[in-house]
Amino acid sequence: MYRILVALDTDVARAESQASTIESLPGSTEDVTAVLTHVFQDNPDGRSVQQLDGVRHIADRFDEAGIDYEYYETSGEPAPELIEAATALDADMLCLSGRKQTPTGKVIFGSVTQSVILETDLPVVTVSPGE
Known part of the structure; x- marks a missing residue:
């Protein structure tokens, strides 16, 4: 598990892209527990x-697919809070979906996905944003 x-x-x-990715992971969906997380700023x-x-969307989809899930919320800066939550919740990996930004936009506004990838020792699955 x-x-x-x-x-x-x-x-x-x-969320739809992330759900599809998790549902397509090797093994049984019975072996997965997804921690549906949001960092409020x-x-x-x-x-x-x-x-x-x-x-709500991903929870409904996981109900249909038989994937166990739980909720977690926190407040603060997203990247460090996600890394801290993954450690505290004993996560085996993280699943993130980035936003489409220009290279200049990433420099100016930063990227939560990039920061998490660079700062965690856990595997990170990044999902392309849905169209």
């Missing part, structure tokens, strides 16, 4: 992780 920390936000297309409405569109 292995645990996958799945970093999600409100984007349903990215700004949450004026006081929403919980279960209320985010991307999270």
Whole structure:
């Protein structure tokens, strides 16, 4: 059995790509527990992780596929919080979906995916954003 920390936000297309990737991993879906995770940076409405569109979508899909999942939410800077959560939750790997950015945009705004890849010792599966 292995645990996958799945970093999600409100984007349903990215969540769909992540769900497809996890469902296609070798082995039985019974051997997977996905930790559906969101790092809140700004949450004026006081929403919980279960209320985010991307999270609800992937949870529904995993219900249909028979994949176990749990929820995790935290606040702060996404990259360090995701790495810390993966360690605290004893994850075996992380699944991220980046945003399409120009090279200049990545330099100016940074990339959570790139930061996580460079800072963690765990395997990271990166998924292309859905079209």
